Amino acid sequence: xxxxxxxxxxxxxxxxxxxxxxxxxxxxxxxxxxxxxxxxxxxxxxxxxxxxxxxxxxxxxxxxxxxxxxxxxxxxxxxxxxxxxxxxxxxxxxxxxxxxxxxxxxxxxxxxxxxxxxxxxxxxxxxxxxxxxxxxxxxxxxxxxxxxxxxxxxxxxxxx
Amino acid sequence: xxxxxxxxxxxxxxxxxxxxxxxxxxxxxxxxxxxxxxxxxxxxxxxxxxxxxxxxxxxxxxxxxxxxxxxxxxxxxxxxxxxxxxxxxxxxxxxxxxxxxxxxxxxxxxxxxxxxxxxxxxxxxxxxxxxxxxxxxxxxxxxxxxxxxxxxxxxxxxxxxxxxxxxxxxxxxxxxxxxxxxxxxxxxxxxxxxxxxxxxxxxxxxxxxxxxxxxxxxxxxxxxxxxxxxxxxxxxxxxxxxxxxxxxxxxxxxxxxxxxxxxxxxxxxxxxxxxxxxxxxxxxxxxxxxxxxxxxxxxxxxxxxxxxxxxxxxxxxxxxxxxxxxxxxxxxxxxxxxxxxxxxxxxxxxxxxxxxxxxxxxxxxxxxxxxxxxxxxxxxxxxxxxxxxxxxxxxxxxxxxxxxxxxxxxxxxxxxxxxxxxxxxxxxxxxxxxxxxxxxxxxxxxxxxxxxxxxxxxxxxxxxxxxxxxxxxxxxxxxxxxxxxxxxxxxxxxxxxxxxxxxxxxxxxxxxxxxxxxxxxxxxxxxxxxxxxxxxxxxxxxxxxxxxxxxxxxxxxxxxxxxxxxxxxxxxxxxxxxxxxxxxxxxxxxxxxxxxxxxxxxxxxxxxxxxxxxxxxxxxxxxxxxxxxxxxxxxxxxxxxxxxxxxxxxxxxxxxxxxxxxxxxxxxxxxx
Numbered sequence: 124x125x126x127x128x129x130x131x132x133x134x135x136x137x138x139x140x141x142x143x144x145x146x147x148x149x150x151x152x153x154x155x156x157x158x159x160x161x162x163x164x165x166x167x168x169x170x171x172x173x174x175x176x177x178x179x180x181x182x183x184x185x186x187x188x189x190x191x192x193x194x195x196x197x198x199x200x201x202x203x204x205x206x207x208x209x210x211x212x213x214x215x216x217x218x219x220x221x222x223x224x225x226x227x228x229x230x231x232x233x234x235x236x237x238x239x240x241x242x243x244x245x246x247x248x249x250x251x252x253x254x255x256x257x258x259x260x261x262x263x264x265x266x267x268x269x270x271x272x273x274x275x276x277x278x279x280x281x282x283x
Numbered sequence: 284x285x286x287x288x289x290x291x292x293x294x295x296x297x298x299x300x301x302x303x304x305x306x307x308x309x310x311x312x313x314x315x316x317x318x319x320x321x322x323x324x325x326x327x328x329x330x331x332x333x334x335x336x337x338x339x340x341x342x343x344x345x346x347x348x349x350x351x352x353x354x355x356x357x358x359x360x361x362x363x364x365x366x367x368x369x370x371x372x373x374x375x376x377x378x379x380x381x382x383x384x385x386x387x388x389x390x391x392x393x394x395x396x397x398x399x400x401x402x403x404x405x406x407x408x409x410x411x412x413x414x415x416x417x418x419x420x421x422x423x424x425x426x427x428x429x430x431x432x433x434x435x436x437x438x439x440x441x442x443x444x445x446x447x448x449x450x451x452x453x454x455x456x457x458x459x460x461x462x463x464x465x466x467x468x469x470x471x472x473x474x475x476x477x478x479x480x481x482x483x484x485x486x487x488x489x490x491x492x493x494x495x496x497x498x499x500x501x502x503x504x505x506x507x508x509x510x511x512x513x514x515x516x517x518x519x520x521x522x523x524x525x526x527x528x529x530x531x532x533x534x535x536x537x538x539x540x541x542x543x544x545x546x547x548x549x550x551x552x553x554x555x556x557x558x559x560x561x562x563x564x565x566x567x568x569x570x571x572x573x574x575x576x577x578x579x580x581x582x583x584x585x586x587x588x589x590x591x592x593x594x595x596x597x598x599x600x601x602x603x604x605x606x607x608x609x610x611x612x613x614x615x616x617x618x619x620x621x622x623x624x625x626x627x628x629x630x631x632x633x634x635x636x637x638x639x640x641x642x643x644x645x646x647x648x649x650x651x652x653x654x655x656x657x658x659x660x661x662x663x664x665x666x667x668x669x670x671x672x673x674x675x676x677x678x679x680x681x682x683x684x685x686x687x688x689x690x691x692x693x694x695x696x697x698x699x700x701x702x703x704x705x706x707x708x709x710x711x712x713x714x715x716x717x718x719x720x721x722x723x724x725x726x727x728x729x730x731x732x733x734x735x736x737x738x739x740x741x742x743x744x745x746x747x748x749x750x751x752x753x754x755x756x757x758x759x760x761x762x763x764x765x766x767x768x769x770x771x772x773x774x775x776x777x778x779x780x781x782x783x784x785x786x787x788x789x790x791x792x793x794x795x796x797x798x799x800x801x802x803x804x805x806x807x808x809x810x811x812x813x814x815x816x817x818x819x820x821x822x823x824x825x826x827x828x829x830x831x832x833x834x835x836x837x838x839x840x841x842x843x844x845x846x847x848x849x850x851x852x853x854x855x856x857x858x859x860x861x862x863x864x865x866x867x868x869x870x871x872x873x874x875x876x877x878x879x880x881x882x883x884x885x886x887x888x889x890x891x892x893x894x895x896x897x898x899x900x901x902x903x904x905x906x907x908x909x910x911x912x913x914x915x916x917x918x919x920x921x922x923x924x925x926x927x928x929x930x931x932x933x934x935x936x937x938x939x940x941x942x943x944x945x946x947x948x949x950x951x952x953x954x955x
Contacts (some may be wrong), residue, residue, distance in 0.1 A: 143689040145696045148648025153655045153665040158676045212681035222671040
């Protein structure tokens with residue numbers, strides 16, 4: 124369309140409408156809640172502390188993060204080389220999960236799956252081709268990460 | 284193409300001891316009687332489960348077995364006992380007489396995606412041993428990889444399932460789950476469609492049609508296979524064309540050349556190749572032949588003149604050296620510039636590739652979110668629109684609720700990402716072309732510089748040589764020109780070699796297109812004969828079963844959809860419900876009977892779970908049993924599970940040549 128054609132078409136008054144904002148898929152509610160539920164589902168005892176969930180939530184988002192944790196678990200990366208940060212979306216997911224009676228929060232530290240949460244996580248397990256990479260990573264990493272490893276990653280104790 | 288079920292064994296280890304059942308099957312009709320809720324469906328679903336075919340029932344990943352095999356079972360005294368471990372084993376054989384026993388655990392610590400196949404009749408002859416191998420189901424590749432159980436089962440049955448087109452234009456195998464419903468009718472969903480309730484969630488186009496074509500072995504199916512093969516060959520042809528062009532591009536890059544008017548994709552019009560030209564950079568872009576002629580003229584010019592000695596041309600040489608030095612300066616600065624542009628372009632292309640990868644990743648996450656939201660189970664509640672505590676409305680985001688005005692709905696977000704992906708892919712394509720142009724330019728400059736340097740060396744040699752020596756600069760120019768002619772002639776050979784290979788590919792492409800256009804979409808005479816025979820078999824049977832809605836002779840099998848029709852209109856369940864069941868019996872038994880007269884892919888096996896649906900009359904059912912019992916004469920197998928009134932059942936089967944199994948209580952019983 125040439126500039127002239129466009130001008131000839133735009134003869135009347137026109138207005139702009141504010142369009143809704145696109146957001147990243149990993150900031151959608153259901154994505155975050157699924158990651159929270161699956162992380163806990165694969166943890167031993169179907170519960171985990173905030174540090175572990177934060178580490179998993181940060182790593183699971185991107186292929187690089189997943190590769191880092193896999194390398195760390197294999198011993199190819201030192202704890203100080205693992206990048207980690209607090210994901211604000213996870214805290215919100217925990218808050219919603221708690222309100223929706225999917226998880227319980229004990230003393231603000233330990234998060235555990237409630238029966239409804241287990242049921243939803245089981246259902247997620249049965250849905251093929253959903254969160255494929257993420258599920259595979261969480262299934263692999265969640266049960267293996269130990270308390271001692273988490274401390275070494277978060278506190279960088281090796282450098283102290 | 285034969286499948287025989289020889290024996291089913293179910294075992295459940297409970298707190299109360301071992302429970303289980305062994306159900307042997309014979310050739311011909313096997314009629315199994317048990318009352319309602321006593322375990323018939325457990326048996327049929329157990330067999331499907333052992334064969335890894337649970338997705339025939341539903342797309343959900345889960346064990347399709349009732350609680351009697353997974354959580355608790357009821358004893359004869361109506362007590363519930365908890366199951367600790369359970370498994371299902373099925374002994375089957377094929378036409379070649381091979382017998383295997385398939386075992387799959389239902390409740391166990393082990394992964395229930397694993398199916399163990401033992402090459403022995405381990406159930407009917409417990410002493411027999413054979414090698415065992417584990418196969419997998421559910422995960423991608425189960426139907427195609429060597430370790431995939433369905434690939435094993437396909438080979439075992441002697442089938443070669445065709446590749447079919449899906450709705451999203453990708454290709455997929457005609458999965459076993461889509462073929463089995465034509466001879467395996469289970470009670471819950473199996474009776475709801477004619478000819479069969481075939482799962483559609485694999486998103487295979489015309490899946491019913493494809494499945495029937497395969498089972499009857501119609502030529503139409505072979506044509507469909509050939510059509511797919513041709514599509515594959517056309518794809519290969521296009522790939523080879525692209526590779527040939529890339530090879531030619533690389534070869535021409537070395538000599539500062541490029542081709543013009545060569546089609547980028549295969550063409551069936553060979554004249555288009557005739558229009559192709561080879562251009563080279565020799566003081567501007569010119570056709571190769573022209574460049575060679577100009578160089579030859581220059582060589583003859585040099586040859587015609589006597590070689591001057593150094594003394595007479597020293598002044599001219601000094602000027603020439605000066606000119607060459609300034610030329611080098613210009614070329615070098617141009618080279619630095621082009622190098623910078625090249626680096627920038629490279630980083631642009633890399634950045635675009637990274638952007639596309641991250642968009643792909645984000646798109647996948649959004650698609651996952653969409654699937655979760657569309658799913659009808661409890662998972663769908665993971666996007667609350669109101670706060671579960673204070674009931675305020677919520678945006679679908681885990682960002683702070685105040686941070687953002689309105690969130691794009693997921694469908695729009697996906698479309699938005701797709702359009703971004705399309706845009707970036709287009710930009711990348713354009714940038715790659717530009718990058719290639721820069722590379723051609725850089726290589727041209729490199730070549731020019733090396734030529735000028737070699738000329739400088741010759742002029743300098745002349746300037747320091749004794750005055751009587753012949754001018755090396757003139758000789759060098761001649762040698763260089765001759766070298767360049769050889770180089771260009773070589774690249775001309777490479778060019779014509781490529782054109783010849785492309786012409787070969789073009790001929791091949793034209794032949795493939797021609798064959799594709801000749802493939803008929805209509806049924807062949809053989810196909811029509813088979814479909815008409817099936818029509819006769821169906822007509823004969825519905826008459827026997829007491830079909831009343833209209834005259835049996837008015838029923839025919841449609842030659843386009845292979846569904847039963849009356850005067851061109853499909854017959855569905857607008858007939859009376861019991862007549863629809865009669866029609867379904869007739870169709871599926873008809874397929875089985877057709878297998879003994881025609882060359883089909885039918886496995887010579889038929890299973891009906893609770894065939895007496897919709898209170899079809901006793902006479903009809905008795906006639907069905909009588910007709911099914913004839914399977915023995917044709918060396919085929921029919922298995923019926925029924926809860927018909929026991930005295931009626933005894934009466935109907937008396938005098939029939941069939942194997943009768945009556946389970947007075949629960950089929951699963953405590954084992955001693």
